[in-house]
Amino acid sequence: MRLELAALTTSGAITDPIRDPILRRAILELVLVGIGAGTLGCWVVLYGFSYSAESLSHALFPGLVLATLLGSSLVIGGIVGAMIAALAIVAARQVPSVDSDTAIAVVVTTLFGAGTLMALSRASPPGLSNLLFGDVLGTSDTDLVLAAVSAIVVLGVLRLLHGRLLVTGFDRAGASSLGVRPAVAETAVLVLTALVVVVAIQGLGNLLVLAVLVGPAMVARRLSARIGTMMAISAATAALGGILGIYVSYYLGTAAGASVALSLVALYLLAVPAGAMRA
Amino acid sequence: MSSSAPLVEARELAAGYNGRAAIENLTFTITQGERVALLGPNGGGKTTLLRVLLGELDPLAGSLRVAARRGVVPQTERSRLDYPVSALDVAVMGTLARLPWWRRPARSEREAAREALEAVGLDGFEHATFGELSGGQRQRVLIARGLVQEAELLLLDEPFTGLDATSAAGLEELIADLAASGRSVIVAGHDLQQAHRMDRVLCVNHRQIAFGKPSAVLDLPTLEATYGGTIVELPDQPGRLILPPHHHEHAT
Numbered sequence: 001m002r003l004e005l006a007a008l009t010t011s012g013a014i015t016d017p018i019r020d021p022i023l024r025r026a027i028l029e030l031v032l033v034g035i036g037a038g039t040l041g042c043w044v045v046l047y048g049f050s051y052s053a054e055s056l057s058h059a060l061f062p063g064l065v066l067a068t069l070l071g072s073s074l075v076i077g078g079i080v081g082a083m084i085a086a087l088a089i090v091a092a093r094q095v096p097s098v099d100s101d102t103a104i105a106v107v108v109t110t111l112f113g114a115g116t117l118m119a120l121s122r123a124s125p126p127g128l129s130n131l132l133f134g135d136v137l138g139t140s141d142t143d144l145v146l147a148a149v150s151a152i153v154v155l156g157v158l159r160l161l162h163g164r165l166l167v168t169g170f171d172r173a174g175a176s177s178l179g180v181r182p183a184v185a186e187t188a189v190l191v192l193t194a195l196v197v198v199v200a201i202q203g204l205g206n207l208l209v210l211a212v213l214v215g216p217a218m219v220a221r222r223l224s225a226r227i228g229t230m231m232a233i234s235a236a237t238a239a240l241g242g243i244l245g246i247y248v249s250y251y252l253g254t255a256a257g258a259s260v261a262l263s264l265v266a267l268y269l270l271a272v273p274a275g276a277m278r279a
Numbered sequence: 280m281s282s283s284a285p286l287v288e289a290r291e292l293a294a295g296y297n298g299r300a301a302i303e304n305l306t307f308t309i310t311q312g313e314r315v316a317l318l319g320p321n322g323g324g325k326t327t328l329l330r331v332l333l334g335e336l337d338p339l340a341g342s343l344r345v346a347a348r349r350g351v352v353p354q355t356e357r358s359r360l361d362y363p364v365s366a367l368d369v370a371v372m373g374t375l376a377r378l379p380w381w382r383r384p385a386r387s388e389r390e391a392a393r394e395a396l397e398a399v400g401l402d403g404f405e406h407a408t409f410g411e412l413s414g415g416q417r418q419r420v421l422i423a424r425g426l427v428q429e430a431e432l433l434l435l436d437e438p439f440t441g442l443d444a445t446s447a448a449g450l451e452e453l454i455a456d457l458a459a460s461g462r463s464v465i466v467a468g469h470d471l472q473q474a475h476r477m478d479r480v481l482c483v484n485h486r487q488i489a490f491g492k493p494s495a496v497l498d499l500p501t502l503e504a505t506y507g508g509t510i511v512e513l514p515d516q517p518g519r520l521i522l523p524p525h526h527h528e529h530a531t
Contacts, residue, residue, distance in 0.1 A: 046362070163375050163384060170362050170369070177333050177351045178428070179376030225408045227363045 017250045022137050026203070029139040029147055030242025030260060033200045034212060036151035038238030039158060039231045040196055041217035043189045046169045046227075052190065054210045055108045057197040059085030061115035061206050064131050064198070069124065075146075078198035085111055115206075134205030134257035136246075143202050150199040154192050158231075161188055166227060208261040212238050215264035222268075222275025241267055284346075285310050286432055286463050287332065291341035294331040300339050301327040307481055307490040309465070311431070314458045316474035316493070317467040319483040320506050325467040328483060329434045332465070347463065350430025354437050355417040360410030366420045367405035370395050373427030388427075395423035399453060415446030422453065433457065435466045439473065451476070471497060 017023045044053050063081020067074050085107060092103035119128040130138070158165065161184075167175050168185035175182045193213065200209045220234035244267075245260030252259075285308040293303035302324035309315055319325045330336045333349055350373070370392035371384045378384065384392075396405055399419040404412065409420060418438050425433045435454070439447045451473060454464050458478070466477065474480050480496040482488040482505040489496045489505075 159383070160381055163372065163378075164380065166364065166368065167372050167375060170359055170364060170372070171353060174351050174353045176335055177349065178372055178424075221363075225363050226365065227368075230363050 013251075017247055020250075023246055023250060025139045025144065026136045026256065027243055027246050029136060029144055029203050030246065031239040032144065032147035032151050033196070033203060034216070034238030034240075034242045035235045036147070036154040037196045037200055037212040038216040038220075038235035040154050040189070040192050041213040041215075041238070042220060042227065042231050042234050043158070043165055043169070044193060044213055045217040045221060047186065047189055049186075049189060049193070050210070050214050052104075053193050053197070053213055055104050056082065056085070056190065056194055057201075057206055057209050058112040059108045060194065060197070061112050061131070062118065063115075064201060064206070065115045065118045065124075065128060068128055068131065069118070074201070075195075075198055078194060081111070082194050112206075130205065131201060132205050132207055133255065134201065134203050134208060136203035136256045136260070139203065143199075146199050146202075150195050154196060157188060157192060161185060165189070204257045204260060208257045211261035211264050212241070215261070215268055216241065219264075219268050219271040222271040223278060237264070237267055286345065286347040288344045289341065290343075292331070292338055292343050293340035294327055294336050294338050296327075296336075298339065301485065302331075302483060303340065303486050305341070305481075305483070305487045307479075307487070309432070309463050309479070311463055312458050312461050313463050313479055314454060314477040315463070315465045315479045315481055316477040317465055317481050317483065318469065318471070318474055318502075318505060319467075319488075323484040323505075325483060326436065329436055329465070329467060332432075332434060345432065347431035348429055349432045349434065350425030350428040352418065352421040352425060352433060352435040352438060354440060355414060355421065362410065364409050365405065366396060366401060366407050366409055366412065366416075366423075367392055369409050369420050370405075370423045370427050373424040376428060392423070392427050395426040396420070398426060399423045400449070413446065414441045415443075415450055418442070418450055419453065422457070431462055433462055433464045435464065437468050438466060439468055439470055447473075471502070 018027070044050060060078045060081030063077040063079070063084065064074055065077075066072075067077020067080075088107040088111070089103050092098055092107050093100060095103075098106075116132065118124060119131055127135075164180045165185045165188070167178050167180045168182040171178075172182050175185075196213065197209050200212055204212060216234040216237035217230075219237045220230040223233055224230040241264035242260050244263040246256060248254060248263060249256040249259040287307075287309040289305050289307050292305040293300040295301035305328065317325050317328065327336065329351065331338060331343065332345060333351055334345070367389065371389055373395070374384050374388040374391065378388070393405055396402065396419075399422050401416060401419050401423065404416065404420075407416075409417060412420065418435075422433065422435075438450060442450065454466065457464055466473075468474075475493045475497060477493060479491065480493050481490045482496060482501055484505050484507070489501045
């Protein structure tokens, strides 16, 4: 009897959040985003693009804020923001004695500061701060469609370019002798990263979106020595981290985006000893 | 072993970076099935020559004709040993050049890669992680990748670096087998004893110092001109020349 009660209580604890339609949508959004971001994140990590991904997400922030203020699409805002950032980085690199990393740091900090000023200004409508920290509980039908489409696009492009992506990361210098242009593979990864960032910002916010790109891939890297398995583990980890985060947020009353990010960190910490045992 | 039609023909070749020549006045030919040792000091232009032979650099002067499919075996120390690929994955990379960009390697390409691994003596290692293989095995995987490319000219960049004597002997035997099967092989390196066992030797130090049969090229004056007067002749073995240890380090 006591066991049955405990089982019922456990079962209720698991099913309660799913009964709530808002949380169901939030979970679906995070799972869809996680599939795309988790899979892509493996290439971001293998290519050493984590800093670039973070820079990209911060640099396109003013574009997202402006798009929201003008009532335009976030995707268009993100694209415009990324183009402005790229041009600004190129311009900053023209300054003698400014190296590439410094140019990126200066431009990204400037753009992110400008975007944050606009987002948190008293004159701005309420809700813009969601771009910083996310509002996964406010997921709309459009957000779900965008997340599904971006996941399909990411998986499709990664599948098409798989061999070329693999060669570029393995032997960049020798890639051209194998008929592979590294710049194409690297550009594809960065463009897909921009797409995932723009789509994931709704749920996780600009400050936390990197967690879903890098965290699951780091977990998968600990647990697998094959890229195919690594991508599958990473996507599953991203989805699991999203679900765990929503449950944590539901039961502890914490911010959903931050809970997801910290759940992913927790999964990584669990993967460290598991990876050591595998090795 | 060798047919007369040259696969590679360089005349007064110069190549380099940003319009500045790193190598010049290179004139040599390589025919089918020849093994050529490429000797020279670090920074003397060996890698530049390999890059121009691969088509990654255009000649700055002179002419170069390469009538062969090319495959490169880079220094394995420059490969990412932590990369999540198997030996088979690496060998399959050799099929990409002949596939349209939207096509993934299919079963037939994977079968060709398996056969290439078998040909280099790595039967049963196809699922081994590349980074966990020994140095000699990694060289063999990269040679298998070249075979999958159907390369008629293989360029090996310091393949013996870091190998123990047994692995080096095995690799040398494999290179001889490749040449016997009609492939031409250029081996960049520093081992003068191995160079003696090749068909031709090309000595380069920013310019061509010598090109010809080992017996004609590997003498003290030529090697001193190539390496800048740092050749050592073993006192108890007259005629046996060696390089001081720093020549075995890698150029950066």
